[in-house]
Amino acid sequence: MSPEFLTVENLTGIRGQRLLFRDLSFRVEAGQVLSLEGPNGAGKTSLLRMIAGFIAPAAGSIAFGALSEPEERGKRIGWLGHHDAAKPQLTPREVLRFFSELYGAREPIDGVLTAVGLAQIADLPCQYLSAGQKKRLALARLRLSGRPLWLMDEPLAALDANGKALAAAMIAEHCAGGGLVVAATHEKLGMPCEQLILGAAA
Amino acid sequence: MIRALLLRDIQLATRAGGSAALALAFFAAVATLVPLGVGADLKLLARIAAGVLWVAAVLAALLSLDRLFQADFEDGSLDLIALSPLSMETVSATKIAAHWLTTGLPLTVLSPLLGLMFGLPPEAYLILALSLLIGTPAVSALGAIGAGLTLSIRRGGLILPLLVLPLLAPAVIFGAGAVQATLDGISNGALLLLGAFSLAAVVLSPFAAAAAVRLNLAG
Numbered sequence: 001m002s003p004e005f006l007t008v009e010n011l012t013g014i015r016g017q018r019l020l021f022r023d024l025s026f027r028v029e030a031g032q033v034l035s036l037e038g039p040n041g042a043g044k045t046s047l048l049r050m051i052a053g054f055i056a057p058a059a060g061s062i063a064f065g066a067l068s069e070p071e072e073r074g075k076r077i078g079w080l081g082h083h084d085a086a087k088p089q090l091t092p093r094e095v096l097r098f099f100s101e102l103y104g105a106r107e108p109i110d111g112v113l114t115a116v117g118l119a120q121i122a123d124l125p126c127q128y129l130s131a132g133q134k135k136r137l138a139l140a141r142l143r144l145s146g147r148p149l150w151l152m153d154e155p156l157a158a159l160d161a162n163g164k165a166l167a168a169a170m171i172a173e174h175c176a177g178g179g180l181v182v183a184a185t186h187e188k189l190g191m192p193c194e195q196l197i198l199g200a201a202a
Numbered sequence: 203m204i205r206a207l208l209l210r211d212i213q214l215a216t217r218a219g220g221s222a223a224l225a226l227a228f229f230a231a232v233a234t235l236v237p238l239g240v241g242a243d244l245k246l247l248a249r250i251a252a253g254v255l256w257v258a259a260v261l262a263a264l265l266s267l268d269r270l271f272q273a274d275f276e277d278g279s280l281d282l283i284a285l286s287p288l289s290m291e292t293v294s295a296t297k298i299a300a301h302w303l304t305t306g307l308p309l310t311v312l313s314p315l316l317g318l319m320f321g322l323p324p325e326a327y328l329i330l331a332l333s334l335l336i337g338t339p340a341v342s343a344l345g346a347i348g349a350g351l352t353l354s355i356r357r358g359g360l361i362l363p364l365l366v367l368p369l370l371a372p373a374v375i376f377g378a379g380a381v382q383a384t385l386d387g388i389s390n391g392a393l394l395l396l397g398a399f400s401l402a403a404v405v406l407s408p409f410a411a412a413a414a415v416r417l418n419l420a421g
Contacts, residue, residue: 052285054419074285083278089217090210101206102286141282 004065004076004148005029006051006180011060013046020046021198024060028182030148031175033193036184042199044184045082048151051182052077064149078147082154084134085141088127092118092137095126096144105144116140116166131158139167143174150174152183164190203288204296211300214273221266222304229262229309233316244321251320252330252381255313256374259334260341263305264366267345268352268359270297271415275353284419290412298339298346298408306338322381329384333377333396340400343407344369350414354421372399 006028013020020043028034036044049055051062053070067073086095096109113119116136126134135158142150155171156164168190171181183189215222236254237247274280283293313334317327348366355361376396383390 049420052281054281054284056420071289075287077285079281079285081278081281083276083281085278085282087214087277087279089214089219094210094213098206098210099282102203102283102288104203104287 004178004180006149006182007061007063008051009061011047011050011062012058013043013050013055014058015043015046026194026196028180028194030178030180033171033175033181033183033189033191035189035193035195036182036198037186037195038198044198045153047198048153048182048184051149052079052151076147076149078142078145078150080138080142080150080152080155082157084131084138086126086129086134086137089125091123091125092129092140093122095137096140099141100144103145103147105146107144107146109144112140112143115143117162132160132163135159136163136166139170143170148179150179150181150183152181152185154185155183156185156187156189203286204292207283207288207293207296208300208303211297212304215266215300215304220304221269222308225262225266225305226308226312228265229258229312230316232258232261233319237320247320248322248326248385249382251317251322252326252333252378252385253374254320255316255330256334256337256378259306259309259313259338260367260370260374261363262309263301263338263341264345264363266305267301267342267349267366268362270301270346270349271353271411271418272349275418280415280419284415290415291408294346294350294411294415295408298342298404298411301346302339302342306334306342310334310338323385326381326384329393330381333380333393336393336400337373337377337396340373340403341370343400343403346411347407347414350411350418353415353418372396 009025011024012022036047038044046055050057053074061068064073064076067076092113093109100109113122116139118133118136155167159167172191175181214220233255240247271280274283284290310331313331314327317330322330345366348362351365352362373396376392376399379390380392380396383392
């Protein structure tokens with residue numbers, strides 16, 4: 001993986017007439033974790049959605065390596081949102097198989113299912129899964145995506161101690177391989193990371 | 203990648219609790235109820251058959267259209283699909299195809315049976331099925347625009363028909379008109395017009411639907 005970096009310059013975010021942040025600039029290098037912190041409503045999710053290219057910023061620029069177009073940037077991003085995207089009718093294996101084919105992933109599904117501790121219930125419809133198990137499924141999907149830049153919204157929410165350690169290990173492994181992580185969180189990620197605190201001035 | 207999305211949407215529609223069987227049952231129920239209301243005048247029933255079946259087919263297809271993007275939007279799947287290598291236009295076209303394969307196509311296959319119930323002559327229910335085969339892709343395609351626009355509106359399912367039904371009037375007019383013409387023994391080219399309408403709808407709708415979805419992902 002060639003060394004890559006995420007650059008955000010003079011970003012201004014406005015949601016529903018409310019100024020979330022102004023002139024926000026930061027840079028995340030390959031192998032780094034950026035932990036986005038701040039109170040509820042500070043704009044953590046909005047910032048993640050701006051980086052992903054879903055929301056256009058009111059001002060400023062976002063670039064991943066040389067890619068500044070939202071569409072191009074999006075194809076390098078692995079997304080873990082606060083919704084679990086687990087269809088109640090489908091089993092974890094089916095959900096992963098679909099996303100694996102959709103993203104053209106190469107990693108075998110069975111290994112990832114075992115790695116996140118879902119091998120036992122891989123063929124149980126997702127409607128019977130707990131919130132923590134769905135989060136593990138989302139982590140598995142993120143890993144399968146094979147994308148260099150991970151955007152994570154509350155990656156530790158709903159996970160048990162074991163699951164939190166698992167998420168931390170996945171993030172560490174991703175960074176060790178030259179990946180980048182931006183995670184919005186209220187909890188300590190359990191690893192060395194850069195911090196960005198939003199809404200501190202408000 | 204397209205195949206994965208198509209197969210998943212078909213799987214979701216046909217699995218327990220999916221929309222495919224529901225649309226088919228709704229179509230059959232409406233088509234069964236009308237003769238009960240109108241009475242057993244076979245001549246009259248044969249005259250109104252095409253119109254009734256076309257309207258029933260459009261309503262049945264609309265029933266499941268509001269979930270076309272919404273289910274994926276609500277559970278976060280749409281964010282992940284938007285970041286996939288597929289463009290949103292391709293995603294829309296694929297979802298339209300999956301919707302048609304699980305509603306329009308089964309409705310078309312069932313229609314001759316219901317035509318029989320209305321006392322349509324054999325040559326007319328062939329035309330009826332043909333008109334549905336040509337016209338229902340336009341229902342799925344134009345419906346997808348409505349589904350994209352009403353994505354983030356709660357109770358969007360109620361607004362969707364209001365948006366989409368006027369757009370579908372030509373399909374109903376030409377579709378039912380083709381059957382009517384066969385009954386009268388004339389040729390009015392309605393099928394050709396229906397084909398043209400349907401082609402235009404299928405080609406242009408994915409772009410409009412994709413724009414609508416992008417708008418809602420930003421919301």
